[in-house]
Amino acid sequence: MIKITVLLILAAFLVVMNHFVFQIKPEDIKAAVEELDGAAPFIFLGAFLLRPPPFTLLPLSIIAVSCSLVFGPVLGFVYIVTGTVLGAAASFYALRTFAGGGSLEDNGRENLLAVKEKMEENGFEAILMLRLLPVLNFDLLTYISAKTEVGFWKFLFATAIGTIPGSLMFGVFGSSLLSLKPVNLLFLGTLAVILSMLGWIMKKNIEQQIDTETLKEEVQAIRREARA
Known part of the structure; x- marks a missing residue:
């Protein structure tokens, strides 16, 4: 809930800043993309x-x-899902094939x-639930999955849907950042509220079985061992 609230506040701030300071128009972004000749x-x-580098230091959310x-809501959505799934698949394969140490x-x-x-x-079902929940970040869950006997395709499909x-x-x-579109912002706000409520309910359910904060610490410890 806190992350989504911060996201909405950031959206409002950037919309105001663009309107009064940067004044970047959608046409400017489109022209810049066209100059890349399909490479974008x-x-x-x-x-x-x-x-x-420099993307290594950036959270997936920023990318x-x-x-x-750059691409708008439709193509942007398609590329986000595609890129996220491809990245997860590559990480899963690399971790399972080459990474050693750090037994669960x-x-x-x-x-x-x-x-x-x-x-x-x-x-x-387990991976899908954890993908939907704000319990572990994306990379940590991929790391845990690669250390188990979960099949690659189950991991991939659960990641894609989640x-x-x-x-x-x-x-x-x-x-919506370049222009204040009430329809988009209303949709975003509604979706944020729904996801927050579902996430809160599911998180409470899973926290009855698992200490999520300790889980994060345990995963970080394993990753440190693997790098040692």
């Missing part, structure tokens, strides 16, 4: 897929908002073991 989609997909700002079964990691068991019992609500919100959000 591949640049964004590459940013999602590989996250090379997603920029994508929808080490002592003292009860929350990770609980998540591992749920994923291996019912991988698709990415849709957030991608839709980012698509509308980014495309």
